[in-house]
Amino acid sequence: MIVILLGSPGSGKGTQAQRLAGKFAFQHLATGDIFRTEIAQKSALGLKAQDYVRAGKLVPDEVVTEMVAARLEVRGKYLLDGFPRNLAQAQSLDEILKRNGSTIDLVFYLTLHPTEAIRRMSSRRICVQCADVYNALSRPPKTDGVCDKCGGKVIQREDDAEATAAKRLMVFNDLTEPLVAYYKAEQVFHSIDAANSPDQVEAALSAVIESARTAR
16 A cells, blocks of 8 residues: 655644554555665665755655655555645656556545644744654743753754744645645545544544555
8 A cells, every 4th residue: 555645844744744654554655765775775866866965956756756655565555644745746656556566546635724834833943953743822932942852952943933934834735735736536535634633643643544444
């Protein structure tokens, strides 16, 4: 089974990806993790990606897609976290999977009103030492500015500031609208309301996965 999880910044996609991977034994694939692994291993794809990263350029869609597709075995269980990011990557992935006799089973899109997404992002805080994530509104550290786990400094990242968050959301929406339309046409698409609690969102996602597994 291959499942794609999409969601705007602030939608809780990272949290849900971790929960679903643990609950259903999915292999969790995120492009950032794949990049780091391939570059560290000095693979052919890693070296190719590294050249673009060092030059401050975006890694081409075909390289990104090839990196992800190389990890997808026919009988494996995979959760693709935030990939594909655009229509070109989705189309390339479909072509590669078709050659391998595989298909996308489910596509989830965590929807969230822009105002709420910006509110969530701008309230997010992170420890500079251990990278533990906090929320100024719903989960602040016990001592302001100090990490509960390691005692490191807890800050707001520059890209979580309200003005930057709004720009990130605009970029995401521009890329995602064609992607959503593409997957809706494939009839594997499920929209999930991310405004609900994390437990409610997890329950909604899990119900669809369970139903798909039963129908297989």
